[in-house]
Amino acid sequence: MKLKPALDEIYAPVQTCLDQIEESILDILSTSNELSREVIRYFFANKGKYLRPSLCLLGGAFSNNETTIRAMIPVASAFEIFHSATLIHDDIIDSSYLRRNMPTVNAKWNAQVAVLVGDFLHDRALQTFFGTKNDRVVSLFLNTACEVCDGEILEFKEKNNFNLKEGLYFEIIRKKTASLLSACIETGAILGNLSLDQTLALKNYGLYLGMAFQIVDDCLDFTGDQHAFGKTLGSDCDAGVLTLPLIRLVSLVSEDKKSEVFQIFKSSMGREKLDYLRNLMMEYGAIEYSMDKARSFTEKALLELQVFKQSPARKSLEDLLDYIVERSR
Amino acid sequence: MKLKPALDEIYAPVQTCLDQIEESILDILSTSNELSREVIRYFFANKGKYLRPSLCLLGGAFSNNETTIRAMIPVASAFEIFHSATLIHDDIIDSSYLRRNMPTVNAKWNAQVAVLVGDFLHDRALQTFFGTKNDRVVSLFLNTACEVCDGEILEFKEKNNFNLKEGLYFEIIRKKTASLLSACIETGAILGNLSLDQTLALKNYGLYLGMAFQIVDDCLDFTGDQHAFGKTLGSDCDAGVLTLPLIRLVSLVSEDKKSEVFQIFKSSMGREKLDYLRNLMMEYGAIEYSMDKARSFTEKALLELQVFKQSPARKSLEDLLDYIVERSR
Numbered sequence: 001m002k003l004k005p006a007l008d009e010i011y012a013p014v015q016t017c018l019d020q021i022e023e024s025i026l027d028i029l030s031t032s033n034e035l036s037r038e039v040i041r042y043f044f045a046n047k048g049k050y051l052r053p054s055l056c057l058l059g060g061a062f063s064n065n066e067t068t069i070r071a072m073i074p075v076a077s078a079f080e081i082f083h084s085a086t087l088i089h090d091d092i093i094d095s096s097y098l099r100r101n102m103p104t105v106n107a108k109w110n111a112q113v114a115v116l117v118g119d120f121l122h123d124r125a126l127q128t129f130f131g132t133k134n135d136r137v138v139s140l141f142l143n144t145a146c147e148v149c150d151g152e153i154l155e156f157k158e159k160n161n162f163n164l165k166e167g168l169y170f171e172i173i174r175k176k177t178a179s180l181l182s183a184c185i186e187t188g189a190i191l192g193n194l195s196l197d198q199t200l201a202l203k204n205y206g207l208y209l210g211m212a213f214q215i216v217d218d219c220l221d222f223t224g225d226q227h228a229f230g231k232t233l234g235s236d237c238d239a240g241v242l243t244l245p246l247i248r249l250v251s252l253v254s255e256d257k258k259s260e261v262f263q264i265f266k267s268s269m270g271r272e273k274l275d276y277l278r279n280l281m282m283e284y285g286a287i288e289y290s291m292d293k294a295r296s297f298t299e300k301a302l303l304e305l306q307v308f309k310q311s312p313a314r315k316s317l318e319d320l321l322d323y324i325v326e327r328s329r
Numbered sequence: 330m331k332l333k334p335a336l337d338e339i340y341a342p343v344q345t346c347l348d349q350i351e352e353s354i355l356d357i358l359s360t361s362n363e364l365s366r367e368v369i370r371y372f373f374a375n376k377g378k379y380l381r382p383s384l385c386l387l388g389g390a391f392s393n394n395e396t397t398i399r400a401m402i403p404v405a406s407a408f409e410i411f412h413s414a415t416l417i418h419d420d421i422i423d424s425s426y427l428r429r430n431m432p433t434v435n436a437k438w439n440a441q442v443a444v445l446v447g448d449f450l451h452d453r454a455l456q457t458f459f460g461t462k463n464d465r466v467v468s469l470f471l472n473t474a475c476e477v478c479d480g481e482i483l484e485f486k487e488k489n490n491f492n493l494k495e496g497l498y499f500e501i502i503r504k505k506t507a508s509l510l511s512a513c514i515e516t517g518a519i520l521g522n523l524s525l526d527q528t529l530a531l532k533n534y535g536l537y538l539g540m541a542f543q544i545v546d547d548c549l550d551f552t553g554d555q556h557a558f559g560k561t562l563g564s565d566c567d568a569g570v571l572t573l574p575l576i577r578l579v580s581l582v583s584e585d586k587k588s589e590v591f592q593i594f595k596s597s598m599g600r601e602k603l604d605y606l607r608n609l610m611m612e613y614g615a616i617e618y619s620m621d622k623a624r625s626f627t628e629k630a631l632l633e634l635q636v637f638k639q640s641p642a643r644k645s646l647e648d649l650l651d652y653i654v655e656r657s658r
Contacts, residue, residue, distance in 0.1 A: 033479055035486040089448065093441040111440055112422040115447075116482045119418065122448070123474045126455065130471055133464075142459055145452045150362055153445045157364040 005319040005326075007049060013312040014057035017073055021053050024077040028124050039105060039117045043084060046100045051213075052079040052184045058320075059188020059202050061313035072191050075137070078128035079184050082141075085121035086148060088114050093156065096239075098232045136190050144183040151175025159240035162250060162262050169247055170211070173218075178210025201307040205317065208301035213324050215294040218243035219287055220327075222278045234274040237265055244293065246277070248286040294325055334648040334655075336378060342641040343386035346402055350382050353406040357453055368434060368446045372413060375429045380542075381408040381513045387649075388517020388531050390642035401520050404466070407457035408513050411470075414450035415477060417443050422485065425568075427561045465519050473512040480504025488569035491579060491591050498576055499540070502547075507539025530636040534646065537630035542653050544623040547572035548616055549656075551607045563603040566594055573622065575606070577615040623654055 011018055022044065029040050053076035060069045090096070091104040092111045098104065106114040122145075129141045155172045158164050185206040189199040221236045222245055236243050242250075246265070250258055264276055281287045298321040308314045340347055351373065358369050382405035389398045419425070420433040421440045427433065435443040451474075458470045484501045487493050514535040518528040550565045551574055565572050571579075575594070579587055593605055610616045627650040637643045 031479065033482050033486070036479070036482050089444050092444055112485060113482075115418050115421055115444060116478065116485060118444075119451070120475070120478045120482065122451070123471065123478055127471045127475065130459075130467060135462075138459060142452065142456045146449070146456065149445060149449045149452055150360065150365070153362050153365050153442075153449065156441060156445060157362070 005323050007323060010316045010319045010323060011050075011054050013061050013316055014054060014069065017057050017069060017076070018050060018054060020073050021050060021077050021080065022047065024073050025081060028074065028077055028081060028128055029121065031120075035113070036117060036120055039109065039113060040121075042102075042108065043088070043105060043117075046102050048080070048083075048100060050080060052083050052181065053077060055079075055181060055184040055206060055209075056188040058313050058316055059185035059194075060192040061316075062189070062194055062198065062202075062308060062311070063192030065192070068192055072188060074128050075132060075187060075191065076184075078125040079180070079187070081121050081128070082125035082145070083180065085118045085125065086152075088118040088121070090152070092118075093152070093239075096232060096235055132191070134191065137187050140183055140186060140190070144179050147175045147179040151177070151179070155241060158242070160266070161242065162258070162265075164242045164247055166244070166247055166251075169242070169244055173211060173214040174207070177214040177217075178207045181210035181213065182206030198307055201304045205301045205304040208297045208304070209321060209324060212294040212297040212301070212321070215244055215290055215297070216325060216327065219245055219290050219294075222274065222281060223287060234270070234277075237273065237277065238268075240266075244290040245281045245286045248289045249277075249281050249284050252284045252286070253280075291325070298322075298325055334652050336652060339645045339648045339652060340379075340383050340387075342390050342645055343383060343398065346386050346398060346405070347379060347383060349402050350379060350406050350409065351376065353402050354410055357403065357406055357410060357457055358450065360449075364442070365446060365449055368438065368442060369450075371431075371437065372417070372434060372446075375431050377409070377412075377429060379409060381412050381510065382406060384408075384510060384513040384535060384538075385517040387642050387645055388514035388523075389521040390645075391518070391523055391527065391531075391637060391640070392521030393640075394521070397521055401517060403457050404461060404516060404520065405513075407454040408509070408516070410450050410457070411454035411474070412509065414447045414454065415481070417447040417450065419481070421447075422481070422568075425561060425564055461520070463520065466516050469512055469515060469519070473508050476504045476508040480506070480508070484570060487571070489595070490571065491587070491594075493571045493576055495573070495576055495580075498571070498573055502540060502543040503536070506543040506546075507536045510539035510542065511535030527636055530633045534630045534633040537626045537633070538650060538653060541623040541626040541630070541650070544573055544619055544626070545654060545656065548574055548619050548623075551603065551610060552616060563599070563606075566602065566606065567597070569595075573619040574610050574615045577618050578606075578610050578613050581613045581615070582609075620654070627651075627654055 008015070025044055026040070031037060056076040056079055057069060057072060060072045063069065087099065088105050091099060092106045092114045096104050097107040105117060126141070129138050132138065151172050151174070155176060158168065158172070182203050183206070186199060186203040189202045194202070218236065221233060221243065224233055250261060253261060261277070261280065264273055267273055301321055302318060305314055305317055337344070354373055355369070360366060385405040385408055386398060386401060389401045392398065416428065417434050420428060421435045421443045425433050426436040434446060458467050461467065480501050480503070484505060487497065487501065511532050512535070515528060515532040518531045523531070547565065550562060550572065553562055579590060582590060590606070590609065593602055596602055630650055631647060634643055634646055
């Protein structure tokens with residue numbers, strides 16, 4: 001079995017730039033508005049994995065041009081800001097109260113503040129993209145923002161639909177998660193002036209990585225350790241969102257069992273509900289099936305990297321795929 | 330006393346373009362997502378005053394170039410879409426249940442749908458602005474979007490602050506309302522290739538008109554006829570938002586009376602609360618004072634128009650100022 005690669009080793013080729021992301025984020029979000037500042041300080045004090053800025057910078061790293069890569073710091077930061085805006089709005093939508101082991105903005109303040117600060121982050125991120133004066137980058141970002149939103153509306157519409165099929169689930173996660181991760185690395189490639197086929201390879205890599213990332217996330221919602229995961233376990237279920245392990249389970253059980261599972265899914269039993277569903281998923285191999293799907297996506301992502309010769313950036317992207325699948329947070 | 334000008338007469342110089350706004354809005358917002366379509370059809374079935382698209386087109390009308398004006402239809406529509414996005418989010422923030430005499434999106438669906446569809450509208454509006462490929466227009470819009478959001482956060486922060494001063498109130502309404510109306514007409518001027526001083530005059534006209542518009546709106550929230558106004562009366566009070574008539578009233582009454590007014594303001598007495606506050610405002614001349622302020626802004630706006638020779642567009646902008654002050658909706 002492979003050793004789980006550490007995130008800081010994976011990020012090593014772009015670490016000096018990553019070290020400046022936090023400052024850059026706060027710089028982009030500077031405002032005289034006290035309430036906004038308070039919320040922003042609170043939210044960003046607890047750093048995430050910086051997966052989106054890292055992908056952007058790693059995409060740019062293939063340019064082998066330090067100046068070019070450094071110039072990407074604001075855009076890489078803007079991806080994290082945009083992602084944060086969607087998280088803040090998501091937490092209203094799913095009524096979540098824990099994110100990165102801290103109360104969410106809507107829990108600590110309220111839904112109103114979460115709506116407004118989310119909008120503010122979104123707009124500042126956009127300003128930053130526009131500041132690149134690169135039409136491909138701006139256009140890619142705008143299309144992606146629409147796609148993310150579309151995916152979220154689709155997910156919302158399919159809540160509590162116990163007949164949700166795998167195909168539609170994949171469409172939802174492609175739009176709401178994979179499209180953004182793909183846009184991050186494609187943007188790095190565009191700003192790094194990579195060739196069209198290299199850019200396309202990274203775009204696809206990001207898409208496949210994103211699919212795997214979301215599937216693993218959805219498994220962790222059932223099987224994870226709450227502290228390591230940093231989110232309330234079972235939050236998808238509680239919000240009525242069906243994800244791959246559950247869709248798989250439902251497709252395998254008898255009609256009678258399906259009704260029982262649905263009753264439990266709709267109930268508010270908390271920990272017991274989660275244990276019941278996880279045990280059933282283990283019994284029917286639904287988690288294993290989902291993780292296999294995730295791995296099939298990382299395999300596709302790996303193939304895309306063949307267009308590049310060996311380099312630290314390529315090695316990082318390879319290791320990142322293993323990290324995504326093996327991670328616990 | 331002047332006769333109240335009718336809105337369709339004011340809009341006459343750009344009516345043929347305005348007739349296409351609805352179709353253009355639905356075109357920009359076309360999506361295969363059923364839930365989004367349902368909400369969009371519902372929201373836009375009930376047309377507003379189209380003040381923002383009209384200002385954009387009237388700004389462009391000074392170009393006297395029919396082709397140029399027609400080309401502005403998507404951007405004019407995008408202003409209405411952006412405005413609608415802020416309304417949909419505002420109604421979450423203020424927990425409003427009535428808008429244009431119909432249940433709000435958060436009332437008919439819920440806050441989650443309102444967050445998502447608002448985001449979707451916002452993103453599509455942006456795509457449309459970016460489609461102009463005009464950096465001044467995109468940049469103006471992005472700055473305005475940030476300013477509107479900033480104004481709303483400021484308003485939120487000052488809720489229930491009974492010591493709110495006029496100066497801060499003016500800053501809030503300049504950001505949350507006037508900046509957008511100003512951007513609409515400035516955008517029309519930019520796309521109409523007007524001279525810099527003409528563009529600046531229209532920008533200022535929009536700013537003053539916007540200040541007057543919001544002050545009148547805030548008065549109507551106390552004195553309006555609910556059906557004509559189309560919104561729940563007293564909604565500002567109910568949301569804890571202090572507006573000019575109330576700020577003025579508070580500045581005039583004794584300390585004892587101030588405590589009484591505050592108690593009433595904070596209560597949930599509905600119609601009785603509104604009657605009490607309105608009567609007191611009438612007694613102290615606070616409504617009259619506020620309307621005088623509104624008129625002083627429309628006078629400033631009128632002066633800005635002197636840079637233009639007489640034309641149907643100039644006449645419309647003059648009449649619009651009277652309409653703003655005399656309107657009941």
